[in-house]
Amino acid sequence: MTSNPQTKPQANPGPTGVHPTAVVDPRATLAEDVSVGPYAVVEGPVLLGRGCVLHAHATVLGHTVFGEGNHVFPGAVIGAEPQDLKHAGEVTRLEIGDHNRFREHVTVHAGTLAGGSVTTIGSHGLFMVGCHVAHDCRVGNRVVLANHVLLAGHIQVGDGAVMNGASACHHFTTVGRLAYVGGLSRITQDVHPFTVVEGHPARVRGANTVGMRRAGFDPETVSRVKRAIYAIFLSDKETTAEAMTRIEAESGDDACIAELIRSVRASEAGRQGRAAETARRVR
Numbered sequence: 001m002t003s004n005p006q007t008k009p010q011a012n013p014g015p016t017g018v019h020p021t022a023v024v025d026p027r028a029t030l031a032e033d034v035s036v037g038p039y040a041v042v043e044g045p046v047l048l049g050r051g052c053v054l055h056a057h058a059t060v061l062g063h064t065v066f067g068e069g070n071h072v073f074p075g076a077v078i079g080a081e082p083q084d085l086k087h088a089g090e091v092t093r094l095e096i097g098d099h100n101r102f103r104e105h106v107t108v109h110a111g112t113l114a115g116g117s118v119t120t121i122g123s124h125g126l127f128m129v130g131c132h133v134a135h136d137c138r139v140g141n142r143v144v145l146a147n148h149v150l151l152a153g154h155i156q157v158g159d160g161a162v163m164n165g166a167s168a169c170h171h172f173t174t175v176g177r178l179a180y181v182g183g184l185s186r187i188t189q190d191v192h193p194f195t196v197v198e199g200h201p202a203r204v205r206g207a208n209t210v211g212m213r214r215a216g217f218d219p220e221t222v223s224r225v226k227r228a229i230y231a232i233f234l235s236d237k238e239t240t241a242e243a244m245t246r247i248e249a250e251s252g253d254d255a256c257i258a259e260l261i262r263s264v265r266a267s268e269a270g271r272q273g274r275a276a277e278t279a280r281r282v283r
Helices: 209-213 219-234 239-253 256-269 274-277
Strands: 041-042 060-061 063-066 077-080 093-096 107-108 118-121 195-199 202-207
Touching: 060 063, 063 077, 077 093, 093 107, 107 118, 202 209, 202 219, 209 219, 219 239, 219 256, 239 256, 256 274
Parallel strands: 041 060, 060 077, 063 093, 077 107, 093 118
Antiparallel strands: 195 202
């Protein structure tokens, strides 16, 4: 995600936007209303869109592109090179949308060649204290990562997903849209859309009905998804395959049911319950 095309950044921002103790690389491009606080560091060809705020002691590095209205809080390090032993200094990127908040000591790393060279984060996300987004992750819009959530490399997180404190994801896992992950959970397999998972290792506990209602889904859709999740994951009356076949026949063109079943089948077709493992490149 790149900045809004209407953004007109200036390479030499006015002195009122940059604190005298901040260090801003001359290669960086800052919109005219960007604020850079005391002792903050901008290093490399960073692009900061309109209304971005780097609070005191924030650090932004490398080939990082911010959209509009992002806040980076003290101690956060955004755009550092990946923690991957295969990385040999190649130029890779981090692309961030609009209106995200990266709280204290959050770390987000750029991509690797093996993962497509880019890590991406959508818009309107909240990344709480100490959480980590590793190389080549794809994080959607309105995602919440609570304190000390850990995303390993190559993880995909769908729009509206919530991960609670100190939960951790194995690399190449997928966390589906509007999924809800309980605190301290160990995620080693895909988390399917609209589900609530929790545990060590995590397993499905129910449907994220609260999240779906808050996202504007009508009660009938929420009820259908809830019944489908119960039948597929929590009932012993049918096998998973039998439940999905029956639910597909009964649900017609329900897009949420189709999304749920696609996710389950993709994980089953993947490796060790992770659909994205099928695209993994081993060097």
